[in-house]
Amino acid sequence: MSYPISIAEAARQLRSGGLTPRELVERCLEQIHKHEDRLHAWVVVDEEGARQAARRVGDQIAGGKHLGPLHGIPVGIKDIVDVEGFPTRAGSPLTESERKGADAPLVAALGRAGAIILGKTVTCEFACFDPSPTRNPWDPRLERTPGGSSSGSAVAVAMGMCLGAIGTQTGGSLVRPASYCGVAAWKPTFGRVSAEGVVPCSYHLDHPGAIARTAEDLRCMASCLLGVGDGQPAPRPAPPRLGFLTDFFMREADEAIRQVTETAVEKLRDSGAEVERVDLPKGFDDVHRMHRTIMAVEAAAVHRRRFEAHRDGYGPVIAAMLDEGLATSAVDYADALAHQRAFRRSVDALFDAATPPDALVMPATDTSAPGLATTGDSKFQAPWSHAGVPVVSIPSGLATDGMPAAIQLVGRHGDDLALLGVAQWCEQRLDFRELPALLG
């Protein structure tokens, strides 16, 4: 088998008998054994449990029982999501004895679909900004951030340590690490994937979602997580109409990202996509400030008691944000929530044009992965977390530094599967096939 392998291809081989669940699990474990020491993508790997699950799935498939495209697929779960039998550490030394509960509903849904939970992936502290020890496998010197906060999930998928992974996004924590690591991410419409059993950061911004090699794979995961069946995913048949947001995104992107994005968009246009410039939605000027207010305040409300008691147990970047949240007035926070509601409507309005776009398109990040001091800037991702609209990011090419770049596609509120279909159409035309340096 050519490796790493996509969920869609693995599902075909598992079903046809060309691949057994046991072989697939062992292949993932092999990658982990080989690279984990240097990459730090995992908090815990449940080798024994995964092998047991693989045997069970193998018996089911041998008996003719097929649960759909996730049946027998090894996945990783970001360690802010509850998985039965494991503590949820949330990347913090303050959580040692906490949250050893039942599966979060989204984990239970993956389990019912036959996915094999391989273990828990590294997250930045409380899914915020302080970098985790995780390294980006595209940089042979391991001096670049994988992005955050879903750092482990992005690296694990990029390295074939698992085929799909759960992450979460409050600012840019799914799209940014996936983009820095050359894989795809899906941030669902707000509220469509349950945040129950997930350590909260910000009630009005937290989005559980997924990272996988391709949009096609994300569509398999989305069908499961949205509870809309496991039908064989299909790309959009006709070329889509894309609204290109250049105003903020192409001006703030660095030269390398701008070039990759222009080349990618040109390729999509040459393949038949209709691409038209679209103005920024109303309220965009304030979006970063308002998003920051909501995130800081709600994180401060969540952490209040623990932060008062154990301030020294927090990293410097999250601590600064919690201080900011604690110092914010209620009326400023109320204004930020009102801005969020209005901004959501103004993004919706872009899709109510006379000839509405099927998706908005723009670069997913302003630069390729920077050094290890930060997890990168969330300014390209945060507006869509604020709006709560669905986002899919897919690799768009390599930047001049050899690191991967990505575009993000933004869809109409609630139309996640249609957006994934558009992303799948686009990824087939962009045909990104590069692999991380550590796999080369």
Add this chain to the structure above:
Amino acid sequence: MSYPISIAEAARQLRSGGLTPRELVERCLEQIHKHEDRLHAWVVVDEEGARQAARRVGDQIAGGKHLGPLHGIPVGIKDIVDVEGFPTRAGSPLTESERKGADAPLVAALGRAGAIILGKTVTCEFACFDPSPTRNPWDPRLERTPGGSSSGSAVAVAMGMCLGAIGTQTGGSLVRPASYCGVAAWKPTFGRVSAEGVVPCSYHLDHPGAIARTAEDLRCMASCLLGVGDGQPAPRPAPPRLGFLTDFFMREADEAIRQVTETAVEKLRDSGAEVERVDLPKGFDDVHRMHRTIMAVEAAAVHRRRFEAHRDGYGPVIAAMLDEGLATSAVDYADALAHQRAFRRSVDALFDAATPPDALVMPATDTSAPGLATTGDSKFQAPWSHAGVPVVSIPSGLATDGMPAAIQLVGRHGDDLALLGVAQWCEQRLDFRELPALLG
């Protein structure tokens, strides 16, 4: 015709030709001419427009066109709701030149159903607490509050100045004035009746709703406002199961309210209702404090700029609340919003019992209408505004002071029409027929 008349009875007579729209409008105007000087229920009455509308409706009915139970029914609109052609004053001297816009969607819906907009009713300042000049018509000396903030709507319906009226509730502004004035109120499930075109007080608490003589009449209005057709409303055929909330409500009610409530509940039980004591929902202990925080903060966010510029233009009670909201920290407000979400779930849980109640029942107010210094206490109504669940209040009898008392029925989130059916069953058994002193 016996007068005041219910919407349901007027609709029957209008349809049969026993009553013309013009006669009905003139009867309402007659009541206004006779009593408005002393009661102050109206900001503006559009006599000319109402007569024109009556002629139009009369022609439609003569031509065999029947739009349903609100066709030809004169209604009043609380003066925080936009009605085309009139300014929206919101009970404040600071709004002279503001909001002279199109019909709010809820007003437009009434118009499409053929209701005749008679004018705008008096509201307490910005739908809050400072008493309006409106008087309670049940007290012959006119020394009692009609309640607030939908003061004019409650009095206008009680006096037959109109047959139904729009009000709003953030704390207890529909149920309390209706109860003090011996008429019925419906506070819908949060968000089910659009608050567009309504002067905001609190984003997470504002509920536009209705006041009418009976639950049957409210059901006619609800069908229109919820957009679920105009079918002939029907009471619940079988006796309902009622969950009696005694813990807070019967302890905090004064002796007179307690007696009327016990008698009413006994009567319902004797008529076949199953009545069982139900514990307060989880989180009830904090509900008043949390509700107050949300209301104070969101009102302060709404009024911020105007309050800074025109502090002296505000009444003392609302000004104190705005100061309180401005002084609140964002994390306390975030905690209050989190409490609201959890409390809504814990109220939902009462309806998920093995043998769930069809409605919760309890007194609607802690006392009958007090004097003119306040509009009464919202502590019995605010918990359900906080939870966002539907409430219907109906008169339950007369207190020892001769003033009306009411029970409130609380329903399952989203089940407004079923709750109105339960209320209609109850009101037929309670058979309250008393009239205000000023009508006697």
